[in-house]
Amino acid sequence: MTPLLPRARVVKQIARYGGDILTHAAMQGTKNFPHHGQTSVFAHSVAVTYLCVALALRLRLHVNMRALVRAALLHDYFLYDWHAFDGGEHRLHGFFHPGRALKNARADFALSPIEENAILRHMFPLTLIPPRCREGWLVCLADKICAVCELAAPAYLRLAAPVAERLARKAPPQAGGASSSFHA
Numbered sequence: 320m321t322p323l324l325p326r327a328r329v330v331k332q333i334a335r336y337g338g339d340i341l342t343h344a345a346m347q348g349t350k351n352f353p354h355h356g357q358t359s360v361f362a363h364s365v366a367v368t369y370l371c372v373a374l375a376l377r378l379r380l381h382v383n384m385r386a387l388v389r390a391a392l393l394h395d396y397f398l399y400d401w402h403a404f405d406g407g408e409h410r411l412h413g414f415f416h417p418g419r420a421l422k423n424a425r426a427d428f429a430l431s432p433i434e435e436n437a438i439l440r441h442m443f444p445l446t447l448i449p450p451r452c453r454e455g456w457l458v459c460l461a462d463k464i465c466a467v468c469e470l471a472a473p474a475y476l477r478l479a480a481p482v483a484e485r486l487a488r489k490a491p492p493q494a495g496g497a498s499s500s501f502h503a
């Protein structure tokens with residue numbers, strides 16, 4: 320990935336808190352939805368998660384690591400191909416997909432208020448209301464960095480997805496309610 324980031328520690332956090340999401344059938348289905356350039360929604364979501372966790376660890380931020388991982392994985396859980404016209408149903412995707420992602424995520428997973436806010440506000444400043452938690456700001460920032468990387472250098476962060484997924488399958492997913500504050 321990048322020499323800036325401690326890869327094993329980052330991937331361990333993703334597998335620990337996001338294993339059930341990564342292996343969920345609907346999330347697996349996002350591999351079939353193209354996102355930026357040649358990157359799938361799945362690979363993008365994992366890359367955003369990777370960067371969020373890496374930044375939190377590197378900067379020693381006081382974050383709820385479980386909420387950060389889960390919100391980052393689910394921030395684009397809108398579950399359709401936004402490039403397809405589909406009768407105009409996905410017009411203004413940029414504005415409306417956070418709400419759609421939140422609705423789908425709520426249906427499939429139990430979300431905390433931090434996770435909900437981070438998913439709903441990740442498109443700030445395109446959508447006008449900013450996140451109100453540190454985790455939300457991290458998702459918002461990492462999302463933009465990854466989008467640029469994926470468009471400019473497609474192979475750069477895409478490598479995170481298979482690594483994280485492989486580890487997620489090995490690590491037993493953590494049951495809900497274990498949201499503990501993380502302090503590196």
Ligand SMILES: [Fe+2]
Binds near residue numbers: 394395416417441442
């Ligand atoms: Fe998004």
Ligand SMILES: [Fe+2]
Binds near residue numbers: 363367394395462
């Ligand atoms: Fe995104």
